[in-house]
Amino acid sequence: MGSVGPLALKLKSLGIDDGDLNALVQVTKHRARVAAGADVIRAGDTGKHAIVLFDGMACAYQRSENGGRSILAFQHAGDFCDLYRYVLPERDSAAGVQALTDCSIAVIDYRDMDRLLTRPKVALALWRATMLDAAIYRVRLANASRGTALERVAHLLCEQLASREAVGIDGGRLPISQIDVADATGLSTVHVNRTIQTLRSLNILSPASSIEVVARKQLAQVAKFDGRYLNMARLLSRWAVRVE
């Protein structure tokens, strides 16, 4: 915890000071690894602790009756995987979190959470963390079912780059498959493939068989991406002064 990890970076931008941060870090234990493809949170799992993603990339998904997978959100280092379940313990047997790459996770016991919430700044920061997720849902909802496949795929990629930047992960490579993009956009894998090829032919994505953005400016242009919430982290740190 000498180095400023993504979690610390995120919490600080949400208005937490060093003392509170330490309190939170100290109850964060049980580090574990989850293999790519495995579930971080089993569908229908009844949790007794909150899970934090320390490394790797995961996704919150929802299964549909026909077996399909809707990806609701991608998660990166520093994200809480299921904080919302602490507040609203819905037992949704169709919802879960899946590791998209090999992941490193840690847990915070609900008992410890209860104690953490007695610190006002921590309570507000955690509330904000959940609202940040909600804000992402809002943006995705506003763009779902609207625009061409090109715009939607481009927008999704912009979102993820922005999310990663906010926690200090740079580099244009996204360690996800085209299948993941399809499940996140609601497009078929075939069409996602053709769309990605279009983006490659525009020299926006690397020609390699992985998803790597090499021209962010143009990507944002194609996506009509509103970079405003790209700066969320920076904005938040300004708001931090409002705390207490």
Added chain:
Amino acid sequence: MGSVGPLALKLKSLGIDDGDLNALVQVTKHRARVAAGADVIRAGDTGKHAIVLFDGMACAYQRSENGGRSILAFQHAGDFCDLYRYVLPERDSAAGVQALTDCSIAVIDYRDMDRLLTRPKVALALWRATMLDAAIYRVRLANASRGTALERVAHLLCEQLASREAVGIDGGRLPISQIDVADATGLSTVHVNRTIQTLRSLNILSPASSIEVVARKQLAQVAKFDGRYLNMARLLSRWAVRVE
């Protein structure tokens, strides 16, 4: 205040007791009316108070660069219109809340909010209220871009009936236009019209030129609607025991 209004019903199901409820009601002032079509919250508005919807129906929307309107959520009596902005004061000039019918609103000053949050149960209940909205975003996101127009329209109608039931509003009539449905589903108004006619021919919607559900069972069947979160209010009241 004497009668159990939708707001009280909602807050109680979120774990608030009578004392805390009174404290909240007492800082709820400045009742006002908003005409159908007008904005409850102007886009880009910088709020100094939270707004509660007392009567009528409104929608949280987002404007897109081409002037289109994406409806992110419908709001009913008892809903907070913009509670999330208290926590995460993003100044999104494209987002707003619009009255769909004549509405009656009230406001809670942010100063009073600050004081309310010193009550742990109130803080948790308000956090839960925002997470309830987020849960709705999740469900809508999982269903957006998926399935046929018929399923999507039917699902939207189910959601709204369920939301209204949860705060004590019964009756199958929804006071919204086909245009609203189109903006909420991402379909064209023309196709929404045809879809609604299909639902009418199935005797699920009333033949009248308004949106009135007369066969909920079949509607839920068409929508593949998972009634689980229909019971959110009742579930919540069970969870209430977990508070504190």
Added chain:
DNA sequence: CGTGCTGTTGAGGACGATCAATGACGGTGG
């Protein structure tokens, strides 16, 4: 009696789904 908004209907075309097959790659076991 015009004006504007919502609802309704028709025709044509585009975007993306679906089905099907093949290629590239890494891992596993013989």
Added chain:
DNA sequence: CCACCGTCATTGATCGTCCTCAACAGCACG
């Protein structure tokens, strides 16, 4: 070392859902 397998990426062809454009009807409003 090679055969086998599963996953993911790629390509082609066909088909259908839904969009777009355009016009009109009903209704409330001034």
